[in-house]
Amino acid sequence: MNTNIKLHSLQKRRLRDGITGFLFTLPFVVGFILFIFSPVVMYLAMSFSKLSLNDAGAMVFENVKWDNYINVLFEQPDFLKRLASSLGDFALRCPAILFFSLFIAIILNQRFHGRALVRAVFFLPVLVYSGAALMFSNDALSNDYFKLLSSDSDETVNLAQYVISVLGGTEDSPILDIVSTLMDKIYDITCSSGVQILIYLAGLQSISPQLYEASSVEGCTGWESFWKITLPMISPMILVNAVYTVIDVLGNPTNTIINTLYSLAMDSGNYGLSAAMGLIYFLIIFIILGAVFFVINRFVFYEENI
Amino acid sequence: MNLRLAEKSISAARIKKHAYGVCFRIIRGILLAGLVFLILYPIFVKAAASLMSNSDIYNPSVVFLPKNPTFENFITVWNAVEYPIAFAKTFALSFTVGILQVISCTLVAYGLAKFRFYGRRIIMGLVIFTLVIPTQTILTPLYIRFRFFDITQLLQIGGELSGISLINTVLPITLLSATATAFKNGLYIFILLQHFKNSPKVLEEAAFIDGCGRFATFTRIAVPGAVPMLVTIFLFAFVWQWTDYYYTSIFMPEMDFLTSRLLDIEFSWIAGISGDYAISVSYAPRVLLLIFPLVIVYLFTQRFFVESVERSGIVG
CATH class of the missing domain: 1.20.5 (Single alpha-helices involved in coiled-coils or other helix-helix interfaces)
Structure with missing residues (x-):
């Protein structure tokens, strides 16, 4: 009898907890149903239709079943090629960004003179690579960014070229090529790591200083406390950054596939085909995300599990 | 020895x-x-370019540093966009939207991290889903939603819609922010979710035993412990609203925020402009006027970081 009552109250408490939890998430649930769900359903419907305008100027959906998907997979010769190149590029850039941003965040979290200013500089890529600022600085995305401005735009001077010519080298030495590609690559990674660095920094700031105090009392070296404290405590943010990097690298507007999607819809007016291609692509992103999540989540340290 | x-x-x-x-x-x-x-x-190059006078632009001996530096370009842009007004409007919007997004995302993340209930994993999946689908793909249907806004028809898919227009008001962006479905809010929820999952349970249980309700525990224990995260998220929300062009140009095309003003001014405002080089000279002061205030905002938020480190001695 007594245990029955106890069980009953435990169940009640669980139920109440569940309802409270659901109430906390309510803003998102409402927002999703009102603003995301039906646009996504419409997008899905578009992928199975051929869209045209009728005389009144309204959109008419004509059901074409799987035609758009078949078209994307078998009749668009560039799609699979572009997909492969975009995934190949992703496989190289994603780990590079993740390691680089963690490394920089750890350095920026140390104490040194001018730290606030250096941090502000590393924040700049987030600004330059967002929204309208991106429209003004599209040239920032091209490979030959290290041009010195010259009034004669046909004959631009590369910074690396300039430095080497000052040092007495010739303009087409192999070192020049290596130096300028290296600079471009580092620049590219640095600029794609802005958001990740900030997330890691916030994670590092959230680690309680008491943990480090305790470890130094116990005689841990810096190297040991990195492996035993910093890395486990930052690991939840590694997962966040991995997921974000996948989405950012594969889904940002400069990606070739995303570009194709928009040009298909906006320039050619082929909304159905664009939607089908988009959905195939997003499904691939989801599968990659699932894999990344599964692998990394196993190494993430959660306090609640101990 | x-x-x-x-x-x-x-x-x-x-x-x-x-x-x-x-x-x-x-x-x-x-x-x-x-x-x-x-x-x-690249930013120095832009700054140098924006200080060039007309004579420098066409002077082949000017390579990097302008010979006759002038603030004329900045003044032209400043006046053309009515900078102070556009600045004040954009600041007010970005600030409000930032605060709203921080509040809604924190609530959602806390609910997902600290409670067990049916559908929790589905909601988490949907959060990631909103992040994967690029905004641009659903912007048109979303526009139709707000163009013919009617609370009774919000669940309707397709068909004729009739309702009031919310276009050119701040309501669409406010509604999206308050419901954690605005730009990249999935990322903010995920960051906070991971943070709350890893925050010590002991403190919360202690507060609970001391008679704190669920919500009081949230506001008194969880939120103060998450200050570095919240500041970072506010910064993202603020910056991405400030530089946003897609949402603003579609939901508020006539409201004259900084980005649309800066993008819309006459392409060739330098007399007799021509060539890539001159175009980049015309871009430079605009992008600098757009991003410079954000650097100040960033330096300002740094103070919260230092404070929160001291505070985390009590909380963490």
Whole structure:
């Protein structure tokens, strides 16, 4: 009898907890149903239709079943090629960004003179690579960014070229090529790591200083406390950054596939085909995300599990 | 004898450690200087370009630094966009939207992290889903939603819609922010979710036993402990609203925010402009006027970071 009552109250408490939890998430649930769900359903419907305008100027959906998907997979010769190149590029850039941003965040979290200013500089890529600022600085995305401005735009001077010519080298030495590609690559990674660095920094700031105090009392070296404290405590943010990097690298507007999607819809007016291609692509992103999540989540340290 | 040997080896170890420390600092300094140069160089180029006068633009001997520096370009842009008004409007919107997004995302993330209930995993999946689908793909249907806004028809898919237009009001962006479905809110929820999952349970249980309700525990224990995260998220929300062009141009095309004003001014405002080079000279002051206030905002938010480190001694 007594245990029955106890069980009953435990169940009640669980139920109440569940309802409270659901109430906390309510803003998102409402927002999703009102603003995301039906646009996504419409997008899905578009992928199975051929869209045209009728005389009144309204959109008419004509059901074409799987035609758009078949078209994307078998009749668009560039799609699979572009997909492969975009995934190949992703496989190289994603780990590079993740390691680089963690490394920089750890350095920026140390104490040194001018730290606030250096941090502000590393924040700049987030600004330059967002929204309208991106429209003004599209040239920032091209490979030959290290041009010195010259009034004669046909004959631009590369910074690396300039430095080497000052040092007495010739303009087409192999070192020049290596130096300028290296600079471009580092620049590219640095600029794609802005958001990740900030997330890691916030994670590092959230680690309680008491943990480090305790470890130094116990005689841990810096190297040991990195492996035993910093890395486990930052690991939840590694997962966040991995997921974000996948989405950012594969889904940002400069990606070739995303570009194709928009040009298909906006320039050619082929909304159905664009939607089908988009959905195939997003499904691939989801599968990659699932894999990344599964692998990394196993190494993430959660306090609640101990 | 033995003691002396031990002392010697300790001092040797100290010198070694010190030497390592110095080496490390030098390498760190060089590395950071290089990267800072790499990031700042394009911005210096832009700053130099925006200070050029018309005579410098067509002077072939001017390569990098302007010979007759002038603020004329900045003044032209400043007046053309009515900078103070556009600035105030954009600041007010970004600030409100930032605060709203921080509140809604924190609530959602806390609910997902600290409670067990049916559908929790589905909601988490949907959060990631909103992040994967690029905004641009659903912007048109979303526009139709807000063009013919009617609370009774919100669940309707397709068909004729009739309702009031919310276009050119701040309501669409406010509604999206308050419901954690605005730009990249999935990321904010995910960051906070991971943070709350890893925040010590002991403190919350203690507060609970002391008679704190669920919500009081949330506001008094969870939120103060998450300050670095919340500041970072506010910063993202603020910056991405500030530089946003897609949402603003579609939901508020006539409201004259900074981005649309800066993008819309006459392409060739420098007399007789021509060529790539002159175009980049016309871009430079605009992008600088757009991003400079954000650097100030960033430096300002740094203060919260330092404070929160001190506070986390109590909380963490």
